[in-house]
Amino acid sequence: MYYINSPIYYILAIVVMIWSMAVQAGLKSKARNGSEIPAASGKTANMIVQEMLSAHEIYGITIEHKPGELTDCYSPKEGKIYLSDTTYNKSSITAIAVAAHECGHAVQDHVNMPIYRFRQLLAPAAGICSVAGVYIVAGGLLLNYAVENAGDLGYFICNLGIAIYLITFLFYLVMLPVERDASRRAYKDMKEFGWVGDDQIKQTYKILRAAGDTYAVALASSALTLFRLLLMRGNSRRRR
Ligand SMILES: [Zn+2]
Numbered sequence: 001m002y003y004i005n006s007p008i009y010y011i012l013a014i015v016v017m018i019w020s021m022a023v024q025a026g027l028k029s030k031a032r033n034g035s036e037i038p039a040a041s042g043k044t045a046n047m048i049v050q051e052m053l054s055a056h057e058i059y060g061i062t063i064e065h066k067p068g069e070l071t072d073c074y075s076p077k078e079g080k081i082y083l084s085d086t087t088y089n090k091s092s093i094t095a096i097a098v099a100a101h102e103c104g105h106a107v108q109d110h111v112n113m114p115i116y117r118f119r120q121l122l123a124p125a126a127g128i129c130s131v132a133g134v135y136i137v138a139g140g141l142l143l144n145y146a147v148e149n150a151g152d153l154g155y156f157i158c159n160l161g162i163a164i165y166l167i168t169f170l171f172y173l174v175m176l177p178v179e180r181d182a183s184r185r186a187y188k189d190m191k192e193f194g195w196v197g198d199d200q201i202k203q204t205y206k207i208l209r210a211a212g213d214t215y216a217v218a219l220a221s222s223a224l225t226l227f228r229l230l231l232m233r234g235n236s237r238r239r240r
Helices: 007-034 045-055 093-110 114-146 151-193 201-238
Strands: 062-065 073-075 080-083
Touching (some): 007 201, 045 093, 080 093, 093 114, 114 151
Antiparallel strands (some): 073 080
């Protein structure tokens, strides 16, 4: 039932898969190399969070250690910046880049950046809609198979599933520029305040860029899922 009769889909799926692996590997190696390079300023990630927040006149945000890898995040609800094992109190260029990036989100929040607000609005629904959309489309197809002459209803249910999944797609679409912007703010301040050396800034930029690429991959795979759902809906119509 879920057989998708489209070579283009399979070609795209392979391309996205290879791209995803390349991006993950690139990020891992850049982040790992950077984590062994001490920032020329000698400052820790925690220190630069304080400096960046006060430079933007943001007060009342606390820094907390969140054990684990890649657990760094800014939580607007709690007013906290969480830093992971490799960032918290560390003074490598990777730690500085990651911490400054999270501060970039705090700045977006502080200046009421519309696209950031929109992402925050979509965030709670994105996860549920991602699963629900796919299941609802599958349900529409199933109905078509199980009940004769259910075509219109099945097709309608498929459309409903696609509409729900579009919320997830929109979330990823909005996430990419938000993430790029947070990195841009981080890069600007790192350069301006000299948190990393002039000879380190290029490498730091590459780490931020590689992290940003993971969101481009996420957007591409979401687009691919949307394409798959459209193909599945096409199947439901053909078999009426
Ligand atoms: Zn981010």
